[in-house]
Amino acid sequence: xxxxxxxxxxxxxxxxxxxxxxxxxxxxxxxxxxxxxxxxxxxxxxxxxxxxxxxxxxxxxxxxxxxxxxxxxxxxxxxxxxxxxxxxxxxxx
Numbered sequence: 384x385x386x387x388x389x390x391x392x393x394x395x396x397x398x399x400x401x402x403x404x405x406x407x408x409x410x411x412x413x414x415x416x417x418x419x420x421x422x423x424x425x426x427x428x429x430x431x432x433x434x435x436x437x438x439x440x441x442x443x444x445x446x447x448x449x450x451x452x453x454x455x456x457x458x459x460x461x462x463x464x465x466x467x468x469x470x471x472x473x474x475x476x
Contacts, residue, residue, distance in 0.1 A: 436474040 414422050447467055454460040 432474060436471075439470055439474050 413425075417425070447463070450463045451460055454463055
């Protein structure tokens with residue numbers, strides 16, 4: 384049990400270390416490659432995409448189940464599901 388817990392915690396440590404270290408190493412490289420103006424535009428675009436993705440995630444929890452319950456036919460349910468999945472895919476990718 385203790386060995387399993389230590390192994391899992393070590394895996395988390397590696398994951399979070401990489402997650403914190405990678406941006407610190409890559410930001411100067413990307414900034415030097417594309418320049419400060421393009422880097423700023425890229426940062427704003429990524430931020431707006433993150434905000435849009437959060438809005439879709441939360442709005443699905445509020446509106447998705449109601450839309451599915453209001454759907455009378457199976458085709459309407461498929462349409463609702465397909466449109467929500469498409470929006471989530473576009474915003475997350």
